[in-house]
Amino acid sequence: MAITPLKTRNSGAAPLVPDIAEEGPIEQVRYACALGAMQTVASIPRAIAITHCGPGCADKQCGALAFNNAYQGGGWGGLGVAPSTNATQREVIFGGEDRLRELITHTLDLMEADLFVVLTGCIPDLIGDDVPAVVREFQARGAPVVHAGTGGFRGNNYFGHEVVTRAIIDQFAGPYDGPREAGLVNLWSPIPYQDPFWRGDLVELxxxxxxxxLRVNVLFGPGSAGVAEWRAIPRAQFNLVLSPWLGLATAQHLERQYGQPFLHIAVPPIGGRQTSEFLRQVAGFAGVPEAPAAAFIAAEERDYYGYIEAFSEFYSQYRWGLPARFAAVGDAATTLALSTFAVRQLGLMPACVVVTDNTPAEHRDAVRAAFRSLDHDVSIEPVFAEDSYAVHAAIRAADFGRKPPLIFGTTWERDLAKELRGFILEVGFPASYEVVLSRGYAGYRGALTLIERIYTTAISRSA
Structure with missing residues (x-):
């Protein structure tokens, strides 16, 4: 069954919500500004962000991403830990380099970390503070400090995440012309904190x-060895990118810098079919021995489908208002992964997909192509929109049939789900009605958790 693209009510020719680079205010924002990449730093064990920005800027970023988004907590250098210059009118007029120099000096004296990343906000980027020069003073003394330009006007925190990872690679990992270690892979996958389930997903991956x-430089989260893994990046056999576009620029930079090949898999794996395909593809690319890899996949499938067999009794017998069609709202990676799983594993049909991460224009055709081949006979045309008015207009225009819709969305879709008498599963920023510690939806184990969440939500709502 092919799902046709949404059409306008009057012309029947164009999408209801056109793909536009939205200008002006965005109602109910779904990401942070580039400075939000301070949470990328916070996700690296024993790393601390030093923010050179206006009063409250850093607090708003970590409050939005680490607190109101599934209450993920801060870790070693997150939430209220990150020091800031709190630049004011004085720094605007006279410059903030001396203030920054003072802050870095005291931070190195008072705070314990293996890596410090200086991130800039709008004020220093607009007035032209020479932050790289200030940071180079400390680098010359051997201090583990790097800098990244993350003024909020430059882009969102997806952009900031790539800026920070590249800054650490170039200024901390540094040059390398030695041999690569067979079987070592650098993993570039979910964006920490923006994705509420990044910790659990990275652990499973x-x-x-x-x-x-394989051996994995997971780079972020509790499964990472911290800065030792970042220093080991140049030694890896290859880079693995699990996203339609995020991380791809980093992998291309590493290919130019170190001659490292990369494997790009656009759809993060959820569920038995997708995860087994993913592992076979990675194993073939890495050249790992076939027999042990096949044995591992077989053992995982045996356990996974054993649970699915038990679940099938509920799925085939429970008849009280389970969803048949869904809408997916979120970044390109999340909506692709969830849609692929829902179609291939659960037999649900997509009624609407809205991609909200401001996917760069050069990657949108590839994202569209991926949604056109969710399965051999299922496709949908995604809408690219960031403003919630446009997002909700697309969902309201979708045909969910006679059964209640399932909405993979955010807190912003809760009232809409009630309006449509459907079910809401918060899977992206902001997720203010979820508390997430180690839960993830990737792989075999994550898929089982996701099935539990979907159908517990459905039967609780219908009770």
Missing amino acids: KRLLEGIG
Whole structure:
């Protein structure tokens, strides 16, 4: 069954919500500004962000991403830990370099970390503070400090995330012309904190890759060895990008810098079919021994489909208002992964997909192509929109049939789900009605958790 693109009510020729680079205010924002990449730093064990920005800027970023988004907490250098210059009118007039120099000096004296990343906000980027020069003074003394230009006007925190990762690679990992280590892979996947489930997903992805015989620089979160992994980036055999576009520029930079090849898999794996395909593709690219990898996949499938067999009794017998069609709202990686899983594993049909991460224009055709091949007979045309008025207009125009819709969305879709008498599963920023510690939806184990969440929500709502 092919799902046709949404059409306008009057012309029947154009999408209801056109793909536009929205200008002006965005109602109910779904990402942070580039300075939000301070949470990228916070996700690296024993790393601390030093923010050179206006009063409250850093607090708003970490409050939005680490607190109101699934209450993920701060870790070693997150939430209220990050020091800031709190630049004011004085710095605007006279410059903030001396203030920044003072802050870095005291931070190095008072705070314990293996890596410090200086991030700039709008004020220093607009007035032209020479932050790289200030940071180079400390680098010359051997201090583990790098800098990244993350003024909020430059872009959102997806952009900031790539800026920070590249800054650490170039200024901290540094040059390398030695041999690469066979079986070592750098993993570039979810954006920490923006994705509420990044910790659990990275743990599962690392487990799976190790299961087929690889060693993983997971780089972020509790499964990472911290800065030691960042220093080991140049030694890896290859880079693995699990996203339609995020991380791809980093992998291309590493290819130019170190001659490292990369494997780009656009759809993060959720569920038995997708995860097994993913592991076979990675194993073939890495050249790992076929027999052990096949044995690991077989063992995982045996366990996974054993649980699915038990679930099938509920799925085939429970008849009280379970959803048949869904809408997916979120970044390109999340909506693609969830839509692929829902179609291939659960037999649900997509009624509407809205991609909200301001996907760069050069990657949008590839995202569209991926949604056109969700399965051999299922496709949908995604809408690219960031403003919630446009997002909700697209969902309201969708045909969910006679059964209640399932909405993979955010807190912003809760009232809409009530209006449509449907079910809401918060899967992206902001997720203010979820508390997430180690939960993830990737791989075999994550898919089982996701099935539990979907159908517990459905039967609770229909009770």
